[in-house]
Amino acid sequence: MHFPGSPGPTGSTSPSCRTRPTNASSSRPSTASTIVATPRRTSSRSPRATASSILSPTPTTASATRRCSPRISNALAASPRASRCASPFRTCVSTPSSISRMRSSTTCETCVMSSRQEFVRRLASLEFTSATPEVRRQLLTLFADDSIDLQDLARPVASILLHADDDDVDELLHAYLRNCINISYALEQRLIALQQNPPSKRLAVSLAIQSFLNGYAWGEPLTSGDGLRDDPEYADLVRIVFDEPREERRLAATIANPRIANDPVTAAVRAQYERHPYPRWLSMHRPEPSPDATPRRALVAGCGTGRSAIRLALHHPTWSIDAIDISLPSLGYAMRKANEMGVHNIRFLHADLRDVSETYDRIESVGVLHHLANPTEGLRALREQLAHDGEMVIGVYSKRARASLARLRELGGPGDDIRRARERMLSALDERELAEVEDLDFFELGHFRDTLYHAHEIEFTPLDLDAMIRDAGLRFAGFVGLGDELDLRVWDKIEQQQPGLFRHLFVMRLTSAR
Structure with a gap:
């Protein structure tokens, strides 16, 4: 071929x-x-x-020369x-x-x-x-x-x-x-051309699977698997495109909650993630079990398709983990993957993070609060569920780091047809610019929508974070993987000098101020 x-x-x-x-x-x-x-x-x-x-x-x-104070330099170490x-x-x-x-x-x-x-x-x-x-x-x-x-x-x-x-x-x-999931634009163009007239049945099957995996960023969905099951060459296609989604729907139906919050913002965000369960992931680096076998309770608030919750459960097999989300299709995907990977210490719940009423030693909510109408309200709700000696890991968008996305959104134009918007954006980029977007955020349709055309999002500076954390009655305990500097005013100066430092997302540790 x-x-x-x-x-x-x-x-x-x-x-x-x-x-x-x-x-x-x-x-x-x-x-x-x-x-x-x-x-x-x-x-x-x-x-x-x-x-x-x-x-x-x-x-x-290799090292970079940074024009900043010793305190800022230490914070980055x-x-x-x-x-x-x-x-x-x-x-x-x-x-x-x-x-x-x-x-x-x-x-x-x-x-x-x-x-x-x-x-x-x-x-x-x-x-x-x-x-x-x-x-x-x-x-x-x-x-x-x-x-x-x-x-x-x-x-x-x-x-x-x-x-x-x-x-x-x-x-x-x-x-x-x-x-x-393919992340090469040049290869994508060749695959699209091949799909018009595939030289073999096997290649036609592989291309159809790829189209499904990328959320139909290109290619057309198959409406039925009838007539395919008796041919072993179609086995992977039938399993991936028809059987696994059917199992996800079955699992999701067992936890459906008709009383989930339905304010306008929540309804719009929920509709997006029911159309495009997020994130799309197929495999992961399986973590080794932690040597600390102390039983603890953890909450993953806004677990989506379960990647972070499953990784946490594998790393801490003695923990009891609740994983919640407002999107049933996302939860169905998470439940199927947990079963597939032999994970049994997660309880998946169809719930809004503002409706949780239990106590946890650890709470993780990365990429969630900035999609609420009032992120501070959501953070306060999570604080109420945190044990007095517990810790949170929270991730929210960086305003400065995401500023570079404005031009891409402009090139994409109206977002009423996400697939067409993606085509317009990619075709307008030169070779250097294409190299900067060749990752999953732009080559899987749900990721593309989440990155550039989300139903609702709020962005932050470190000073905004400081105000929100204080209002929620919490303490900032540092950014994950970025040293031990605890003054968000210092981090604001750092980010002014290096606006891409947080790659569009602050991930921080918080503890109770009580």
Whole structure:
């Protein structure tokens, strides 16, 4: 199978790649394997970890010069992440020398899984200009691993598909289309052309699955699976497009709450997420269980399709977790994924966060409060459910970081037809600008709507956060992963100097002020 307009084989005997830029303050080692890394155009919107040697990781010494006071510089200094083996017999910090040698370079299943996950995270920033058959084979084996987030393979695999001959990448293409959401605009155009006249039934099935996974950002929905079930080539299509959504509807019906809040803002937001359950996710890096087995109660308020709640439940199997949302389709998706992943310590509830009446040791609500008519009211409601020694993790939009989205929204035009708006926006961008939006936020239709055309959203500055936190009777305990500075006035000055620092979202820890 050959992509219309795609180049033939490069004739290179060793792979080469380009890397997405890194946040210069990152302390993580850089990676890339049997690969020559060349500079990649800078993406101001979503910097990613740089990779320079997968087989032989070496620490990066890159750093950025910041024109700010010592106090601001200290606030930006985050503690480096440590890789720890959960084995009771030893501690290791092992990075695999290659995919094929992972087993021999580590001595416990947890280390193998953690090393593989770290490897895939680093791959996520790479774009290949060529790849040897061995690299392609190793990438293909990763698609059989249910402990990793396969979406991290989207960028490197898409780049291989764009540059390789059809005979070299056939199996990789099908694995990609059925397990990832494409994030390459150039590849999307070729897939759309292929869907008009697919050369094989198998490819037609893979393209139909991809259209479903991206929320029909392109392609047309299938209305019925009748007549397909008897053909094994359609098995994945029938399961993904028809059977799984049917199971989600069945599960959601068991928790439907007819008394859910229905004020105008809530009704509009609920309608959006019932049309486009959010976020769309297919797999995740499965976290290792925490060594702290103390039972606790946790609330995930606005859990959506359950990704964060399921990750929390896997990391803390002794915790009892309530996960609530106003969107039944989102909850149905979450319930199916929890069952699929063997998670049994979550109770999913169809509820508004302002109607909760229990007490929790930990509350998480990321990307939710800014969609309320009155975020402070919502934060106060959560505070009432927080144990006196408990902690919240709250995430809300940054006004300064999201300012760059205004031009994209303008290019998209009216949002009454989200698919057409997306087409207008992407077609108006030049090559450099396309590089800045090639991620899930713009290549899955529900994510695109959530990013640019949400029914209701409110944005904040650090000073706005300070006022809201005080009004809700809480204390600011720091931004997650960004040092220990607790003065939001200092953070306001930092953000003025670096308006993209929070990548559109503040994620902060709060404690009770009582």
